[in-house]
Amino acid sequence: MGRSPCCEKAHTNKGAWTREEDERLVAYIQAHGEGCWRSLPKSAGLLRCGKSCRLRWINYLRPDLKRGNFTEKEDELIIKLHSLFGNKWSLIAGRLPGRTDNEIKNYWNTRIKRKLLSRGVDPLTHRPINESAIDDMTTSLGAVLEEEEITSGIWV
DNA sequence: AACATAGACAACCGCCAGTCA
DNA sequence: GTGACTGGCGGTTGTCTATGT
Numbered sequence: 001m002g003r004s005p006c007c008e009k010a011h012t013n014k015g016a017w018t019r020e021e022d023e024r025l026v027a028y029i030q031a032h033g034e035g036c037w038r039s040l041p042k043s044a045g046l047l048r049c050g051k052s053c054r055l056r057w058i059n060y061l062r063p064d065l066k067r068g069n070f071t072e073k074e075d076e077l078i079i080k081l082h083s084l085f086g087n088k089w090s091l092i093a094g095r096l097p098g099r100t101d102n103e104i105k106n107y108w109n110t111r112i113k114r115k116l117l118s119r120g121v122d123p124l125t126h127r128p129i130n131e132s133a134i135d136d137m138t139t140s141l142g143a144v145l146e147e148e149e150i151t152s153g154i155w156v
Numbered sequence: 157a158a159c160a161t162a163g164a165c166a167a168c169c170g171c172c173a174g175t176c177a
Numbered sequence: 178g179t180g181a182c183t184g185g186c187g188g189t190t191g192t193c194t195a196t197g198t
Contacts, residue, residue: 176181
């Protein structure tokens, strides 16, 4: 027998949250605090699964969230922390007050990755692209060329 | 004006670790 | 010691908006 699902999917809403749902969730947490997420939806009168409520609260409704654009300073900090921790978004978020792991993850994937690439830096390894790329390319190209030479017998 | 494409971000899914009976 | 349950995390997807053609 497998694990029971975290909620009754048939009786829960999915997709974007409505203003009314937000208000209910905020009101409930303000009155009772962050308690048991599993029972929260029922107690708060929400047709959502506990996980969904937790995510909505943490990523969007928490009063201490900063929201808005990341500053240049935050950018650099994220890059530095990523080079130390890798994709440990919660660790990185812990060092950026008012920012959530989800927000940082999205920001990384949509903007910082591109920013680093345009600087010629590999966002995974934080090494200059040429260095790591050339290593990879020479190995794979070598293999391809070798094979081509063997199969065609011609090298221009 | 209409459509296509890219970018941004909210939300979901599945897995894992910790806790407790 | 073991299995069920829960919270938390990272990866991925879906949807909305902006921009280009």
